[in-house]
Amino acid sequence: MGAQSEGEHFFRAPKYLTVSSQLHLEAYAAELGNVWTISPMFRAEKSDTPRHLSEFYMLEAEMNYMHDLDSLTDSVEYILRDLVRRLHDTPVGQEILSAKRSGESGQDQTEGSGANLKQRWNDMMEGPKWGRMTYTQAIEKLQDAVAKGQATFEHAPEWTGGLQLEHEKYIVDVIHNGRPVFVTDYPKVVKPFYMLPSNGDSSAAPGETVACFDLLLPEVSEVAGGSLREHRLPNIIQNMREHGLIKTRAPPALEAEAEAGAQADSETPMYPHLLPGEDLGHLQWYADLRRWGTAPHGGFGLGFDRFLGYLAGVSSIRDVVSFPRYFGRADC
Structure with a gap:
């Protein structure tokens, strides 16, 4: 494998061995x-x-x-x-x-x-x-x-x-x-x-x-x-929330979004059942299995x-x- 600079992630973010499929x-x-x-x-x-x-x-x-x-x-x-x-x-x-x-x-x-x-x-x-x-x-x-x-x-x-x-x-x-x-x-x-x-x-x-x-x-x-x-989508999202698996964006990020205007928000609707500032992160694909049937x-x-x-x-x-x-x- 080629040289990799210190602190650079091969997959752009930390990834881990799986405990289950x-x-x-x-x-x-x-x-x-x-x-x-x-x-x-x-x-x-x-x-x-x-x-x-x-x-x-x-x-x-x-x-x-x-x-x-x-x-x-x-x-x-x-x-x-x-x-x-x-x-x-x-x-x-x-x-x-x-x-x-x-x-x-x-x-x-x-x-x-x-x-x-x-x-x-x-x-x-x-x-x-x-x-x-x-x-x-x-x-x-x-x-x-x-x-x-x-x-x-x-x-x-x-x-x-x-x-x-x-x-x-x-x-x-x-x-x-x-x-x-x-x-x-x-x-x-x-x-x-x-x-x-x-x-x-x-x-x-x-x-x-x-x-x-x-x-x-x-x-x-x-x-x-x-x-x-x-x-059920609402239930799985609530379970994720209770287990601390839903990310919450920092207040400055929310302020930046507000300054971007309501038009940008309308172009990217909020994910169903999420509260303002919440983000499913790398588990969105799993929630999508419920969202789309x-x-x-x-x-x-x-x-x-x-x-x-x-x-x-x-x-x-x-x-x-x-x-x-x-x-x-x-x-x-």
């Missing part, structure tokens, strides 16, 4: 219908655990005409069950199930662990419908377990505090007897701006909730998350490396990828 998939879905991708993602989480990578692959899908959360979770369950069934009937799937592997201590696992892995696959492919419970129900059960002395947690379960790993493990292993479970309808205050408000009776919740889910699996906990998307839609993202590790019985996600990059390490 969701927003772009929504654009594709508006034209093409149901779409999906498997892409590299990047997270700057300072989590030095066997469950986290700074660079990983995520399977993401976006689906049009998705009107309720049950339809979305049913679709995710069907997709993952079908994926495991198809993999099971291939030579690769059989090799995974028959391979000898080591645990975290480096010792070879026992024959019983191989049987447990096969049972894990069977639970994914067959059996009753996966569990569903709302976030509010989960918090209430966690708090009840603490009150009765049935469980202790390092982080006290609170409605506005989110679910920690220890909470997720208890939900899967104890409350749902080691079977997959969807936790739905999280508080609006802990979720991103693009999620649709929950539909139906949410009176039991102490605050506003959004139509979203996390899929929890035994041992690894969260492997997928998704939501219905806010498809859209449909109720939803989607999800699956941590592909974590899911493969779950199916392979590998305890550390770093052993699933060829060149793991994680907090403090990016050697190659």
Whole structure:
């Protein structure tokens, strides 16, 4: 590459690695219908655990005409069950199930662990419908377990505090007897701006909730998350405003515009639902998806490396990828 002067941006402004392809998939879905991708993602989480990578692959899908959360979770369950069934009937799937592997201590696992892995696959492919419970129900059960002395947690379960790993493990292993479970309808205050408000009776919740889910699996906990998307222009703009994503121009800039005269303003109408001085900036294209027509839609993202590790019985996600990059390490 040629020399670049100090302070000059290659893209004329600071640009960053993506944490998700969701927003772009929504654009594709508006034209093409149901779409999906498997892409590299990047997270700057300072989590030095066997469950986290700074660079990983995520399977993401976006689906049009998705009107309720049950339809979305049913679709995710069907997709993952079908994926495991198809993999099971291939030579690769059989090799995974028959391979000898080591645990975290480096010792070879026992024959019983191989049987447990096969049972894990069977639970994914067959059996009753996966569990569903709302976030509010989960918090209430966690708090009840603490009150009765049935469980202790390092982080006290609170409605506005989110679910920690220890909470997720208890939900899967104890409350749902080691079977997959969807936790739905999280508080609006802990979720991103693009999620649709929950539909139906949410009176039991102490605050506003959004139509979203996390899929929890035994041992690894969260492997997928998704939501219905806010498809109404006034609402998405208000959400952006509440999350501080709408820029406000400085007063001198507003004075300069006023001096330019009302004629210039009439030639460039204000964007719908914006207040004077507000600017959507680099998110205008996303708002335009709603402005120029859209449909109720939803989607999800699956941590592909974590899911493969779950199916392979590998305890550390770093052993699933060829060149793991994680907090403090990016050697190659």
